[in-house]
Amino acid sequence: MKVFKFGGASVKDAASVKNVSEILSLFKNESLVIVISAMGKTTNSLEKVVNAFYYQKSELKDMLKFVKDFHLNIVDGLGFAKGHSIYHDLENMSTEIDWVMEEGTSKGYAFIYDQIVSQGELISTKIMSAYLNENGFANQWLDARDFIQTDNTYREGKINWELTEKLIQEKIISRDGAEKKKIILTQGFIGSTSENFTTTLGREGSDYTAAIFSYCLNAEEMIVWKDVPGVLSADPKYYEDAVKLQEVSYLDAIELTYYGATVIHPKTIKPLENKYIPLRVRSFLSPKESGTSVGNYSATKPLVPCFIFKTNQILLSISAKDFSFVAEEALSIIFKTFADHKVKINLMQNSAISFSVCADNDEFKMTPLIDDLSKNFKVLYNDNLRLVTVRHYYSATIEKLTKDKTILLEQRSRHTAQVVMKED
Numbered sequence: 001m002k003v004f005k006f007g008g009a010s011v012k013d014a015a016s017v018k019n020v021s022e023i024l025s026l027f028k029n030e031s032l033v034i035v036i037s038a039m040g041k042t043t044n045s046l047e048k049v050v051n052a053f054y055y056q057k058s059e060l061k062d063m064l065k066f067v068k069d070f071h072l073n074i075v076d077g078l079g080f081a082k083g084h085s086i087y088h089d090l091e092n093m094s095t096e097i098d099w100v101m102e103e104g105t106s107k108g109y110a111f112i113y114d115q116i117v118s119q120g121e122l123i124s125t126k127i128m129s130a131y132l133n134e135n136g137f138a139n140q141w142l143d144a145r146d147f148i149q150t151d152n153t154y155r156e157g158k159i160n161w162e163l164t165e166k167l168i169q170e171k172i173i174s175r176d177g178a179e180k181k182k183i184i185l186t187q188g189f190i191g192s193t194s195e196n197f198t199t200t201l202g203r204e205g206s207d208y209t210a211a212i213f214s215y216c217l218n219a220e221e222m223i224v225w226k227d228v229p230g231v232l233s234a235d236p237k238y239y240e241d242a243v244k245l246q247e248v249s250y251l252d253a254i255e256l257t258y259y260g261a262t263v264i265h266p267k268t269i270k271p272l273e274n275k276y277i278p279l280r281v282r283s284f285l286s287p288k289e290s291g292t293s294v295g296n297y298s299a300t301k302p303l304v305p306c307f308i309f310k311t312n313q314i315l316l317s318i319s320a321k322d323f324s325f326v327a328e329e330a331l332s333i334i335f336k337t338f339a340d341h342k343v344k345i346n347l348m349q350n351s352a353i354s355f356s357v358c359a360d361n362d363e364f365k366m367t368p369l370i371d372d373l374s375k376n377f378k379v380l381y382n383d384n385l386r387l388v389t390v391r392h393y394y395s396a397t398i399e400k401l402t403k404d405k406t407i408l409l410e411q412r413s414r415h416t417a418q419v420v421m422k423e424d
Helices: 014-027 042-054 060-077 085-102 109-117 119-134 161-173 206-217 250-258 269-274 328-340 363-373 395-402
Strands: 002-006 032-036 139-141 183-187 190-192 198-200 221-226 247-249 279-283 292-295 306-320 345-350 354-360 377-391 407-412 416-422
Touching: 002 206, 014 032, 014 060, 014 119, 032 119, 032 206, 042 060, 042 109, 042 119, 060 085, 060 119, 085 109, 085 119, 109 119, 109 198, 119 139, 119 183, 161 206, 183 206, 206 221, 206 269, 247 250, 250 269, 250 292, 250 306, 250 377, 306 363, 328 354, 328 363, 345 407, 363 377, 377 395, 395 407, 395 416
Parallel strands: 002 032, 002 221, 032 183, 139 183, 221 279, 247 292
Antiparallel strands: 190 198, 279 292, 306 354, 306 377, 345 354, 377 416, 407 416
């Protein structure tokens, strides 16, 4: 069995949905579990719905209509008959969102976020399943929330691995004959608590979902279908000399995703590495091309500098109000504050009386974080920054990268260099 993952860009419109069926025609004799994300930029649109509802903005009605019309246009473009059940599914999406909003905001932003934003994956897979069934690809639609079991950490659900593996093996591997279709279709990004509330696994978490299924099913291979030819050494938007990597070791993949490489979700690699399940990144635009293989390799090929660019960064400088050392006791308070606000640290460096931290400048997290830190510490910051991480760097690489730039912080280890600089 193979596990496929199709992201939002691969199902962004009717033509893209049809292209997925063309790709599947290349795998007619394979048993497949297919994990699909929300269509196009639906997650972004639903996040706007959440914000408009939670903060009582007047644009809420228009935003809801935009999401519904976007999916309706795709359904119409796929040629479904007007009485097809998929139109009922679209109405159900709107109804589910309405039900969440009727409950008010008492359960908090993160809870509301997960209940509403998850609708993107659910309607996406309903549309894809219906289209495939209409066009000769018999498939079984499954609700990922029946399998992916998490705790109550909304927006970043932590997997109950033992229960999740048990459910997947019982309900997928042990299915009875009549139900046992070659294609199983399910959602990325979402899971469920023991109380049957929906959780999400973190932004762009569909890769992680596919890795969970791969691990629990002992998959032969996991394939992520992207709009790039494979894993590139850099984002071409920022570095014109980017090249495709043919093979990437598990170690390098973990390092690159940890530092922010977006081609694969950071949590994806470990479940695969635990069972030596190979991962391949292939292009849905050129599906016959081999892409990039991620596996138990001793080294990445070609071994070239790999760049990760993170924009909209903020650099905090945290020091004691009485100029005492920022040592273990102070650091424990600082780290707990970051953990409490769920702010991930992208780079950190300390001196005797100061601790510097680079993080994503999330407007909903950063202001309350700084307010909390300021109760015990003096906090200064610079924003509008870029963090560049280079894996397998050369000195000349860093010199070229930083030429004529204003550098605020630089850090180098044996294989990895990181530089915080002002945006152009």
